[in-house]
Amino acid sequence: MKIKFKKNQSSDAIMLRSFLILITTIIISFSIITVVAVGHQLLETSRMNSTNIIKSLERTVIDGDHDWKQWRFNSTLNTSTSYVHVRNLRHHAKIKNYYSPETKRLLEIKPQKIFLIHGLYYRSKIGFLLYKTGKAKGIYYSLWIKLNSQFEILERVIIITAIILVLTLLTLPLYIRIVAQRLTGPLSQLTKSTETISLKKTQTTDKLPVPSSPTEVSQLATSFNRLLTNLYDKTEKEKVFVSNAAHELRTPIATIQSHVQLIQRHGTKHPEIINDSLSYIHQESNQMAKLIEELLTLSKVDKINLALKKYDLSMSLGKLTKELTLILPQKIAAQIPSGIFITAHQKSIEQILIILLNNASKYSPQNSKIELSLAKKSNLVIIEVADTGKGIANQDKKHIFERFYRANDIRGTISGTGLGLAIARQLAFLNQADLNVRDNIPQGTIFSLMFKNIN
Template sequence: MSQAPETQAAETTAQARKPRRKRNRQRTSASRMTWTYIWLLAVIMVVTSFATIGLVGYHLIRSKRDDSILMMSTLKSATSTNEPDWQKWHNSTPANTRRAFVKVTMTDDAGEETYFSRGTQHFLKNDLDEWPLSSHVQYEPDQGLYYHSEATERRGTVTIHYQIWQSLNPMVNLLRLLVTTILGITLIGLVLGIWLIGLLARRLNQPLVQLTEAANSIVSAKDVTYHETLPVPDNPVEVHALSIEFNRLLNSLNRQVIRDHQFVSDASHELRTPLTAIRGHLSLIRRHGEAHPELVPQSLEVIDTESLRMQHLIESLLQLSRMDHATLALALFDVTRLMQGLVAAQPPAGQRVTFQGALGVIAYANADTVEQIVSALISNARKYSPEDSTIEVLLQESGQHVFITVTDTGEGVPEAEKKRIFDRFYRVDAARSKEVAGTGLGLAIANRMTALNHGQLTVSDNQPRGSRFTLTLPAGKPLSEKKSDNI
């Protein structure tokens, strides 16, 4: 159904009234620097011009005022009660009197008499306008600007009124020349400055341009090795530091991507093994179950075992995923009591687990996760230790730290493998990975829990054989200094 013409017209009017959004114009650093220089130079030009004109004009007017005072003094000396002596005034005045006009008015009981210097009557033929900024400056349309001063004195019965006009036109011409010179120099400086600042800006921006091009080439590359780095220029220092930080960030991201790829590959491999076994036994039951019913219980047992293994693996993966963004509630707790209870709850079968440590050791961490970490370390020690061996749990306190050490007498961890022992799915002996139960995620989960407790998990050699896993936690603090990071 179409709209009425009135409705369409109203919508058109409403759209026309909507304010247009300003487009965000992107500019390069070189153009921004150039325009900033132009505006800065323009402001400096205006301020300098006004300041120069004002300062020079003030001093010139002050000089005219001093000349006027001197002329007025000599004029009074050259004026008798009868009339002024112009020749004497010209000779006795140090200032230039050729551009000065004088009017002397004498008033007594007999009347008023006015005397003019040469050219004054013609000068005063037109009315003079006062300059708005100063009452002493007057303007004559055909003559220009003049500085006007006047004085009155009384000699006996005669009242004498003096008026002097001095030409300011030389000062105006000087100011005009000064302004023209400033404008010319500024325009030349502006043109040369724009050219030079453009070259300088492009030179300063070149490292950033190269950095951008290198980043773009990495992003656009089809075959990425995840070892690419950005160029690091020596100058300027800011770009040098920025390039280093970018490379650090890029290196961190590359390591994360490699770890993610490896994790996906390992997870796929770990999941493929039980799935293959399950599908193989299902196919076996389907093909030979009726003819050989004795195969069914054995195949069902394998399917149950492998499916349980898959379940544990998926639960461990979900636990690791949740811990990537989790935080824990930290508190003070008695580590000694926790370790005593944990060791006492160990099953009697298999290796013997012992505990040794001081009483009343207090740590600042999450008690539940600390128990899980130590349980994982004991479980790992059980897997790789002889059946008749002893696993020792040692608790120590030193300074601001609490140390929980789990020691076994197994085969130990080779020095080259210690850096990777806490990686996901990593196992030291690949040949024995099928014989030893587990998903290969226990130590990775324990290491992540340790980080959430603001602690550290390390591995070292036990003498004469075996491994020592040490969990380092913050020692107990006064309650006033207690901190808590809640989930």
């Protein structure tokens, strides 16, 4: 049965493994290069020495014992590490071979040549030898130089590099772990805090701790806190939305139920109340149907992606104005120049304007005038709907695009669900347009729909 060991994939473990591999590779590579360079330099120095010795022998004609002894006396050659063999092949030479001390013993066993390195040999019980030859006036010279001292130097270099490697491998993990903890410690703390918050069964406004360093983790924590705040705000808005929807639905349902009970109890004895109750039931059911329809519309615009196409906005607004003039009690004063095109979703833009014009009509006197204007300024196209109604208080302006929001002074007095402007704002966003509100001086409100994507 095979046992598989899973590697630790934490940041500090990955960093430790990566740095250990990197540093070990660098040190081993550097050590090999150093050893080769030092070895090559020592070998070249020995070759230069052997060349000088051979040249010295070639300048000396060793043609007899006297010459050999004279050269030995004047030579500074270290006979404990160097071996010289002179072969005199002249016809008149009485002695053909001369050997420095221990040379004969050396040559009793033929040294073995080292592959790929010129002039390097190995002799058991002696070690590595550098071999050099020369010739002058019928006399042949052979020189063997022991490289024990050079190899001792090389051995020291290898030992030192090995010690450095071992010390590095022993101390590096501790150092890397300390650095990794400094880098990943805040991230680990961030993970633990995130896990703690995620395990809570109830939603809270808890925030993640923001470390001062490293910068990336600090930015990540800040971004997470911003995300948590947005999620919390969104959830709160959804709770308010559900609560408002339930309240808006509960009111017409309660009215319908009360009138049904009224008919059941007193309808037989007082048939005159039936028509009034049915009228109330019809009115409240229509309000509830309208609310449900707007809720469905709102849920759709939250999810859809609109296909934006270039179309004639002037023609579309002109047609829409004619249709609404027949429905709305107020007069619509339209200023729509021809030939203005935008890139947008025509049906949704018309829906926005229907919402704005209906709102203007709802909150304005029936004998007043609603102004609809279209203008092109530089690279902007602006549609404005202006009324002369009561206007919107400053404290309410920042809330009017929220779902179900209705100002206190109109709630219960003017029919509505508080969803129209929320739908209009979302549709404007999907069309890459801005929907804003401002006061109409001296009285009333102006809604502006601004397009930048006009080509």
